[in-house]
Amino acid sequence: MSDLINKQILLKSRPVGEPKESDFALTETPISQPGEGEVLSRTIYLSLDPYMRGLISAGESYAANVELNSVIVGGTVSQVIQSNHPQFQAGDFVLSGNGWQTYAVAKGETLRKLDPSQAPLSYSLGVLGMPGLTAYAALLDIGQPKAGETVVISAASGAVGAVAGQIAKIKGCRVIGIVGSDDKRDYIVKELGFDVGINRKTQELDAVLKAAAPDGIDIYFDNTAGVILETVLQQINLGARIPLVGLISEYNAISLPHGPNLRPLLIKRALIKGFLVSDYQHRTNEFVSDVAGWLKSGQLKYKEDVVVGLENAPCAFIGLLRGENFGKLVVKVSEDPTVV
Structure with missing residues (x-):
């Protein structure tokens, strides 16, 4: 040894x-x-x-x-x-x-x-670890999705976003994913079952998002903050919920970027709540049981x-x-x- x-x-x-x-x-x-x-x-x-x-x-x-x-x-x-x-x-x-x-x-x-x-x-x-628990607990506990609602996911092909979007579909929501390439857009729609995929690098986010969510956005699962959050805030519905689980747009920033206009949060009485997975360890057994079952049944892909x-x-x-x-x-x- x-x-x-x-x-x-x-x-x-x-x-x-x-x-x-x-x-x-x-x-x-x-x-x-x-x-x-x-x-x-x-x-x-x-x-x-x-x-x-x-x-x-x-x-x-x-x-x-x-x-x-x-x-x-x-x-x-x-x-x-x-x-x-x-x-x-x-x-x-x-x-x-x-x-x-x-x-x-x-x-x-x-x-x-x-x-x-x-x-x-x-x-x-x-999917059965920290990223999966993040998707599961942040979406279900903070987002509280209801059938028929519209959910937007940023970094939607990533370890957290892909699981969150599929769980939202399992809960009966319309799901829009924002990604950074055409391959990832095709993947979340054709393989994962998202209703709409948006390539933020080649499509005009504000216009495409309005067309994809004509009745507004009920839940924004935010992995990135930054420009995407700023755009989504202009289209949220009354009582919208925003689980804030990541700040990818800021991680390599040398200085803090300008923040979005938070006025829509006030007008729409929206909930935005920061999420740390360490606060949700008590959900681990329930999470593993649910997600393992969805994987086995084919409802969730990874x-x-x-x-x-x-x-x-x-x-x-x-x-x-x-x-x-x-x-x-x-x-x-x-x-x-x-x-x-």
């Missing part, structure tokens, strides 16, 4: 604007041994998510910033190598927060055992964008913030023994 080498990606410097590969450093170090109540595990899949951009910056965030020369945080699916915790044994698969590294030691109470017969292991980082090799995580993460990924972005760090 002592001859195992742990590869880690550290934060070398805090990005200014768009991250650069030089902001990250790949290092190798001997693995640590688990203490009492701890588990040593090997990373199989690493999740890459937009929220990580805020945690590697110098600005205040909702969670602790990554320290310089420290391993970058991130959700992982891992296999237990050695356990000093009674609930885990070697060979178990676990959902963990081991970050950008090939091996990690963690306290057993921070891990959740996974059943590989329920779904592919990597799904626990996406797409992954898999990058192979921990060393490729920085480049993939930079591309994620540019919108280059297509589906939930994960890094395959080591072989998945459940895949034949």
Whole structure:
């Protein structure tokens, strides 16, 4: 066991604007041994998510910033190598927060055992993990969709938006998705069943949105803020609800952008509420049961964008913030023994 080498990606410097590969450093170090109540595990899949951009910056965030020369945080699916915790044994698969590294030691109470017969292991980082719970809880608890209502989703082909849009369809809503390419527009309409797809880069958003939602917008599931939010606000209905789950348009900004005109929120008595998935962990069991059922029945579809090799995580993460990924972005760090 002592001859195992742990590869880690550290934060070398805090990005200014768009991250650069030089902001990250790949290092190798001997693995640590688990203490009492701890588990040593090997990373199989690493999740890459937009929220990580805020945690590697110098600005205040909702969670602790990554320290310089420290391993970058991130959700992982891992296999237990050695356990000093009674609930885990070697060979178990676990959902963990081991970050950008090939091996990690963690306290057993921070891990959740996974059943590989329920779904592919990597799904626990996406549709059955944090992004899926974000879509599920933000839409159902804040958006409170009702059959016949019109729902608009930004970043609609992404890990969160694609699930939120499909759940809205399951609840009987008319769903409009905003994306950044024709391929993504075709995907959300033809594969996921959205009623309308809008390419924000090639179509005039205000006019197309008015044509797609002639009776106004009841729910805006906001992953981006910025110009899209500003446009949507002009078309919201009385009593509209806006789950604010992401600020993708601002993550690489050097200075804060000008905010939208919030006057329609007052006039339309709309609800806009910030969402942090950590506040909704109590919904996990219900969420996994519902979403796993929808996946099994075919009511919900899921797409992954898999990058192979921990060393490729920085480049993939930079591309994620540019919108280059297509589906939930994960890094395959080591072989998945459940895949034949």
